[in-house]
Amino acid sequence: MPGTLCITWTITSSSSPMPILPCARCKNQRAFASSGRFRLNANGKRLDAWLIYRCTVCDQTWNRPVFERRARNTVDPALLDALQRNDPGLASKTAFDTTSIKRWKHGGDHGLSVAKAVVSACVADAALLEITVRMPSPVPGKRCDKLLALGLGVSRSAVGKLARTGWLTFEPAAVNALARPVRDGQRVWLKLDGLSDATLLRATASGRADTPMSAASAPVD
Numbered sequence: 001m002p003g004t005l006c007i008t009w010t011i012t013s014s015s016s017p018m019p020i021l022p023c024a025r026c027k028n029q030r031a032f033a034s035s036g037r038f039r040l041n042a043n044g045k046r047l048d049a050w051l052i053y054r055c056t057v058c059d060q061t062w063n064r065p066v067f068e069r070r071a072r073n074t075v076d077p078a079l080l081d082a083l084q085r086n087d088p089g090l091a092s093k094t095a096f097d098t099t100s101i102k103r104w105k106h107g108g109d110h111g112l113s114v115a116k117a118v119v120s121a122c123v124a125d126a127a128l129l130e131i132t133v134r135m136p137s138p139v140p141g142k143r144c145d146k147l148l149a150l151g152l153g154v155s156r157s158a159v160g161k162l163a164r165t166g167w168l169t170f171e172p173a174a175v176n177a178l179a180r181p182v183r184d185g186q187r188v189w190l191k192l193d194g195l196s197d198a199t200l201l202r203a204t205a206s207g208r209a210d211t212p213m214s215a216a217s218a219p220v221d
């Protein structure tokens, strides 16, 4: 579309969700953090594999099952190798999967990064920004307005004002989109035409501002 600058934001977090569990040593509910290490146990021809977590207060361990009592010859050799090497990719993927976890706490915003990439040919005078959010691994509970504030380099209240006055629109169009968690593939539009700080917003949103935030290029599909 002429006049539209298409951008992808790829969101990654190094702080994985922390399950809230009863700690046997603390005798209390505690947040447990992934150690990034696996434990493999052979029992005859059966294998168990766990990702090791530690209580954030006392270091007590909790073993999170990757699989249990699996016949050795049915385990993919590549998976077995990754478990033995404490492969960081597998550890991260496992730690970010919250499907089997009842209660968890966000690992914090400190490790959150937004890698920005311009998808369409750069339109210098674009009147509309189309931002597509990509999350290769889930970043649970990240509110849309917080992410937009981070990506646009403005405050959350400024994001709220842009939405209320119709400059920011969302897919799907929902009144409470700002308070909802961002999902992979979410699209957001920002009208620039007539905005006083349009040049700065365009530069920041596309990663072309003075402080380059782009660390990796987003997959373009």
Ligand SMILES: [Zn+2]
Pocket: 023, 024, 025, 026, 027, 030, 055, 056, 057, 058, 059, 060
């Ligand atoms: Zn503890």
